[in-house]
Amino acid sequence: QKEVEQNSGPLSVPEGAIASLNCTYSDRGSQSFFWYRQYSGKSPELIMSIYSNGDKEDGRFTAQLNKASQYVSLLIRDSQPSDSATYLCAVNPLNQAGTALIFGKGTTLSVSS
Amino acid sequence: DGGITQSPKYLFRKEGQNVTLSCEQNLNHDAMYWYRQDPGQGLRLIYYSQIVNDFQKGDIAEGYSVSREKKESFPLTVTSAQKNPTAFYLCASSDEFSADRGSYEQYFGPGTRLTVT
Numbered sequence: 027q028k029e030v031e032q033n034s035g036p037l038s039v040p041e042g043a044i045a046s047l048n049c050t051y052s053d054r055g056s057q058s059f060f061w062y063r064q065y066s067g068k069s070p071e072l073i074m075s076i077y078s079n080g081d082k083e084d085g086r087f088t089a090q091l092n093k094a095s096q097y098v099s100l101l102i103r104d105s106q107p108s109d110s111a112t113y114l115c116a117v118n119p120l121n122q123a124g125t126a127l128i129f130g131k132g133t134t135l136s137v138s139s
Numbered sequence: 140d141g142g143i144t145q146s147p148k149y150l151f152r153k154e155g156q157n158v159t160l161s162c163e164q165n166l167n168h169d170a171m172y173w174y175r176q177d178p179g180q181g182l183r184l185i186y187y188s189q190i191v192n193d194f195q196k197g198d199i200a201e202g203y204s205v206s207r208e209k210k211e212s213f214p215l216t217v218t219s220a221q222k223n224p225t226a227f228y229l230c231a232s233s234d235e236f237s238a239d240r241g242s243y244e245q246y247f248g249p250g251t252r253l254t255v256t
Contacts, residue, residue: 034179058243060244060245062247068249068250069229069247069248069249069250070182070229070247071247072244072245072246072247075244114181114182116245118243125243126172126184126187126197127182127245129174129181129182130181131179131180131181132181
């Protein structure tokens, strides 16, 4: 059974701090990785994707991937109250067309002003 | 405007009734998916379709049925055989492979919240 694990939180950080969200996955052959943000009552919104080891930056967001450790993380710099949401980690085990993603249960982030 | 639409946003049904949830996309994506989300459970795959007139069961297909007669449309029917149908239902479609991204990115519709009493 392929699994994706996340700490459910809540993770609480003050405004302006760095929020660090972590995810581990069980299938060593997994190819690509995604972070979704989900506000309460809304659908998930894709914010980052990463497929090679190292860091990938997009604005205030940095995704980090370490395939040897089967670990992917998301850093949010200068956290804002509007970043308060649940963050879902998702893994594409095959990186083929039409492959369904495997999702973690999500980490709830709370940014206080 | 390109995107994925789901209707209705909220749906209420009595136990024992079948109900069909609509999902339409104008992104020209080949692959489409249905997920179910329950509180504290994360997203679980119900069915997916890689191409028109073809679909596969996901992890929790029992009590559900789908069709894929058109590329743009992937409706989900929740039958009376589904034991716990109350949930948030999410439809998604995935992009063409992006060499830049090295992946097939999946995008979600706004969801349908189904309540069965």
